[in-house]
Amino acid sequence: MDIELSKIYAVWLREVKRYTNSKSRMVSSLGMPLLFLVALGGGFSALVPGFNYQAFILPGILAMTVLFTSVFAGVSIIWDREFGFLKEMLAAPASRQTIVIGRTLGGATTAIIQGLIILVLGFAFTGTPVPPLANLVGILLLMIVMSSSLVAFGIALASVVQEVETFQLVQTLLVMPLIFLSNALFPMDKMPVWLQDVSRVNPISYSVDGLRTLMIGAGSFGLGTDFAVAFAGLVVMILAASYLFSKTSI
Amino acid sequence: MYAMEVSRLAKRFNGFTAVKGISFSVGKGELFGLLGPNGAGKSTTIYMLATLLEPSDGTANVNGFDIRAHPDQVRGSIGIVFQDPTVDTRLSAYDNLDIHGRLYGMDGKTRKQRIDEVLALVELTEWKDKMVKTFSGGMRRRLEIARGLMHTPKILFLDEPTLGLDPQTRRHIWSYISKLKSQGITIILTTHYLEEADYLCDRIAIIDHGEIKVLDTPKNLKGIIGGNIISIESREPQKLADVVTRMGCCRKPRISEMTVSFEAKDGAKLVPKVMEAALKAKIDIESIEVHMPSLEDVFIHYTGTSIREEKAAPSGIMMGRRAHGY
Known part of the structure; x- marks a missing residue:
């Protein structure tokens, strides 16, 4: 067990080292969320007087950052396959389970770091009051659960599709819609009915809702439901990733 | 005592038989070569022996462990250097080796010591903390060899170790391989370079269309033509x-x-x-x-074609893409 843990650590370490070794990627992946927060947030705040839209979308932007970074961390297995490193992992005396867990934790770590940077910048930019410690702990917990399940989702996806070209498709057909078809950028009660329905079945909405409740106290599903959906998602995604990745070969 | 015994090992991919039930044994400390053109089934054989592919039929005993029954023990006791690059270009040489050591369950002290040893062996000590993306193709291959040796395996698999390298670098790699052999490690090498097999191997199995056509020492093989x-x-x-x-x-x-x-x-x-x-x-x-008679003539004698008539491996393109790092 000790040895298996140290192998999980090895896989985790590789993810984190790659992340810290590429400062440019770190900065560039913060660009889009910040643009949304400052430009979109600023613009809409001016449109609707009396509604602090920037504060409203801050949890949504946080979720967006975590979503992007996590899914890409998981899907990057496609690149490891293309550039060969996957063989090194698969040839090692480490179980597939170990690789999945190590990668999930590694990807989640990088996503949480990115998320925390956005969170700090967001509080500073939007002037949103920093919530009490208990809420901050809740926010961190939700980020951990959310990012882990999304990395696992990426791993599952990469185990099935395997082509590098698919990578672009993931961005346009999957990741962006998950954000736009959720409550991340618009208040649920102001949405057209069809979008409300879509948002309600989009699991991302529940994480956003949880984050929003904890940050500005304006959620609509209730924290219990939010966390329940997040944890259920985690279990499903970890199982899916483990199963699908165990089927992949070199 | 054998380091490896292969019996009727076969692999089929949707109706295509890549390896047709081959059998051979490799002695401890031997440098054994699988010589054949691209697509002969060499890599498939190596992948099965390294437990990366499940055999369709037959089995093998590697370091005393059956590849089907105890794949984890087999993995822990062998090192493998793949044909295509598999080092992480976004990590330093040190980190590549360190993470490898951790994956193979080595403790911190042993890892540090081995990293120094294997880097010295392939003359990359000065490059220890440099990112692999700054390395040339030959340096990357040397790092791969170092990594394959990191956990002191009893058997080292080298899949086309000099593919796509210039002649000078190739000589360089050969000298490392000879050095390893003198240290007593068992080496299984696949190649489609005749001079490489001739120069390095104790025994050579000529493999074509998934079958071993003949197996002997280079000297005896050349003597066969008489x-x-x-x-x-x-x-x-x-x-x-x-x-x-x-x-x-x-x-x-x-x-x-x-x-x-x-x-x-x-x-x-x-x-x-x-x-x-x-x-x-x-x-x-x-x-x-x-x-x-040269090994080329022996090859023609047994397979009916010259190994040089085979198309060059497409991995040159891959190398070019990889050279940019990612």
Whole structure:
């Protein structure tokens, strides 16, 4: 067990080292969320007087950052396959389970770091009051659960599709819609009915809702439901990733 | 005592049989070569022995562990250097080795010590903390070899270790391989370079279309032909080949562009007779050469084709893409 843990650590370490070794990627992946927060947030705040839209979308932007970074961390297995490193992992005396867990934790770590940077910048930019410690702990917990399940989702996806070209498709057909078809950028009660329905079945909405409740106290599903959906998602995604990745070969 | 015993190992991919039930044994400390053209089934064999592919049939015992029953023990006791690059270009040489050591369950002290040893062996000590994306193709290959040795495996698999490298770097890699052999590690090497197999291997299995055609020491293999190879250059190779066949003094004339080659017991004495026969048939001869059989001739003898006629591996393109890092 000790040895298996140290192998999980090895896989985790590789993810984190790659992340810290590429400062440019770190900065560039913060660009889009910040643009949304400052430009979109600023613009809409001016449109609707009396509604602090920037504060409203801050949890949504946080979720967006975590979503992007996590899914890409998981899907990057496609690149490891293309550039060969996957063989090194698969040839090692480490179980597939170990690789999945190590990668999930590694990807989640990088996503949480990115998320925390956005969170700090967001509080500073939007002037949103920093919530009490208990809420901050809740926010961190939700980020951990959310990012882990999304990395696992990426791993599952990469185990099935395997082509590098698919990578672009993931961005346009999957990741962006998950954000736009959720409550991340618009208040649920102001949405057209069809979008409300879509948002309600989009699991991302529940994480956003949880984050929003904890940050500005304006959620609509209730924290219990939010966390329940997040944890259920985690279990499903970890199982899916483990199963699908165990089927992949070199 | 064998380091490895392979029995009737076979692999089929949707109806295509890549490896057709091969059997062989490798002694401890031996440098064993699998020589064959691209697509002969060499890599597939290595992947099965390294437990990366499940055999369709047959099995093998590697370091005392059955590849089907105990894949984890097999993995822990072997090192493998793949044909295509598999180092992480976004990590330093040190981190690549360190993470490898951790994956193989090595403790911190042993890892540090081994990293220094294997980097010294492949002369990359000064590059320890440099990002691998700044490395040349030859340096990356050396790092791969270092990594394959990191956990002190009993058997090292080298899949086309010098593919795509320039001749100088190739010599360099050969000297590392020879050094390893002198340290007593068992090495299984696949190659489609005849001179590489000839220079390095204790024994060679010539593999083609998933079958082992012949297995022996390079010296014995060349002895099998027993005699000389005569190569005659002419503008009418087909006509000349027919003439030689009618003479009945030798086996299997083979035409490659303008050259007709055949094996003969006593080549030098046969030359005048061939000249005479050619003259009679009014065939112009450009040149005649009599030489001792090379591994190339042995290969032709057993497979019917020259290994050089195979298309070059497409991995050159891959190398180019990889050179940019990612």
